[in-house]
Amino acid sequence: MRKKVAFYTLGCKLNFSETSTIARTFVDEGFDRVEFNEVADIYVINTCSVTENADKRFKSIVKQAQKVNPNAFVAAVGCYAQLKPQELADVNGVDLVLGATEKFKITDYLNDLSKNDMGEVHSCEIEEADFYVGSYSIGDRTRAFLKVQDGCDYKCTYCTIPLARGISRSDTMESVIENAKEIASQNIKEIVLTGVNIGDYGKGEFGNKKHEHTFLDLVKELDKVEGIERLRISSIEPNLLKNETIDLVAKSRAFVPHFHIPLQSGSNEILKKMKRRYMKELYVDRVSKIKDVMPHACIGVDVIVGFPGETDELFLETYNFLNGLDISYLHVFTYSERDNTEAAIMDGVVSKNVRAKRSKMLRGLSVKKRRAFYESQLGSTRTVLFEGENKEGYIHGFTENYVKVKFPWNPELVNTLHQVELTKIDADGIVRFEFVPVLSH
Template identity: 80%
Template sequence: MNVDKKVAFYTLGCKLNFSETSTIARNFVNEGFERVEFEEKADVYVINTCSVTDNADKRFKTIVKSALKQNDSAFVIGIGCYAQLKPEELAAVDGVDLVLGATEKFNVTSYINDLEKNEIGEVHSCEIEDADFYVGSYSIGDRTRAFLKVQDGCDYKCTYCTIPLARGISRSDTLANVLKNAAEISAKGIKEIVLTGVNIGDYGKGEFGNKKHEHTFLELVQALDHVAGIHRLRISSIEPNLLKDETINFVANSNTFVPHFHIPLQSGSDTLLKKMKRRYLKKVYTSRVSEIKKTMPHACIGVDVIVGFPGETDELFLETYNYLSELDISYLHVFTYSERPNTEAVLMDGIVPKNVRTKRSKMLRGLSVKKRRAFYESQLGSQRTVLFESENKEGYIHGFTENYVKVKTPWDPALVNTLHEVTLTKIDEDGLVRFEFV
């Protein structure tokens, strides 16, 4: 039925979205579609949306326009977190034909009939309480690493966050299915797997109504360490209260898990952490960083932080800034707080003016540049293993060491998706690291 039909995808947001887009794309290919790049002419365009950043919501309209510029009669579909939260809003965007919610997106091909454009976007969206089953996914073929989804949804009630409204309760893949997916990835010659989910440290909670943990996150990590053919496993992001000493020590002595952690902090002020309803205070975060550095001095630690949360005075912001400045971390992901409907924070007093949020964000981004530079400098002279990526960027090939130092060398296609021992020698003007092969 779909022979000669082409489909293209655009993904906004997180690694989890990328893994789900890949799985949905494979479903299209199985139905006879040919997958093409988003910049090419296609019969169907699927846009996987995000609700975390304000910008991602607005970009949807721009992306729809660029799809219709390639083919004004193309069938345009919106899926993902924003499609679950605001389906009617997406359906009202000019040129959108179909909007699918959290559970429907995995059956997208069954909602397509004749690819005739609709007068008004059609919406199929469940109540989020019905998002009570788990669909495993992974991304492949896009890069030299694969994003493997192990968990979905979240039971936390952080006051700024819409993710539980967009993705439902915490639920996990079975250990057997995660291992099966990891073996499939390995069989395709991919060297690195990044574990992803909404709250992966909560791994092990079963289907709806079965909230007990079948397996712990530590058991997941231990089992994955034995997947044949995978050279590297990376934990994408894990809550500080769920990152246990046992996991840190296992990673330190693992065959394949790399010394790289991404741990959301959100604020360096206990006052704000309580307002955010985070499940830890600063003391816990500090102990996680020191435990990692004690067992793996060369480990890379990334931090998520939110600026401009309601009630963030100059003093509380400086408390965060100074805390991060003194902490032995490697880089920051800085998010500027933006109001979200149906969250507690949107009703809070102490709104921080937009221009102040922007200024604070700039200060923390500057701190991140200094932190990354200091971390890279600390690694010069050391021997590391680099996995090279597949893109030719202005005559250079890039790669990452196991502890997430980004390196560059003149383009050589023979290096793509290969691992090499190198000595890190110097930092280039663009901030990337040069090396010599060992």
């Protein structure tokens, strides 16, 4: 009987790409992959350490697995497994915890699948995470997450990622292009580039700080890969998003006019406390440059509320800054203290209820911004890539500039691109359209 394995991923696109790579290792070793809510012999949970919530969710996911099969072997990998391996090993039902360097060799640790009385830990000192493992994930058949970089050399005062993933290091250009071609051969229409700090692409393995290639070089080469209709940059630091890259995207064959640029605060005082590598003036400059060459571009923003020292005045400075900026939506994170970070011991702690209130205000602003952006796109002709899920009788898709659209369910539209004219915004905030009579592909 072939053994069955199931996966659960917490966190970011990078985690999804790595889960997929680990899953392919299992399949190559003769396992059958099943859904997480099905009976499996092994359940692998890829953990995240970015928010407090991810820590709490881990326990409930272990319980979920145990409910389906109380005798299954449960393994934890990923960022939280690297940062707090013993904490995870102590969770009832966990058998194996693997840190940053071990997770890709998980099948080597599975000689015996009998339940352990205690979770067994294999984790390295993070300094040992100095080699690179390329990954990509194929999610809903229409897009793939392609990892090009890992780790981070930045020392932001709130962030545990360098502690969980180690130094900044990159895949080789040849390997990224080869992965992109492999994805293209599977009839996947869109690739999302992912990493911890992808604008830093080019730093070699083993802490070699010499840039063999730059992010701009990578973008140029990927744009030439045949068979990929769309390329999307997932998230890039404002100080690493160069004019040349923006200009290239504007003229590109495949790169779409959609940028996600972390801001974190609209107050220079808070940005300094966070040890970010730019001031808000640079952020304004990046947004202006994008809108100058691509007026229809979608710009998403990460922002943290409730950072130590964020007074009401400084929060309002962030709110007003974002309100006046030509952006399309926000990802709002409520600051949570992480062990072994500078911010955790800073003065000026903001109470939990004030953090929650500020978060709600910015989420409201995000709704307003998205609505205004969608309204600005009505009447325009865009290309939609349709996704593979039937959601209450509708098929959804995204335009190249990330406007979400819907149409009555039609399985023939899945994973196809069509030109449409955006006509109106529905009550649920999703856009309706009419097909433009051109040759579809």
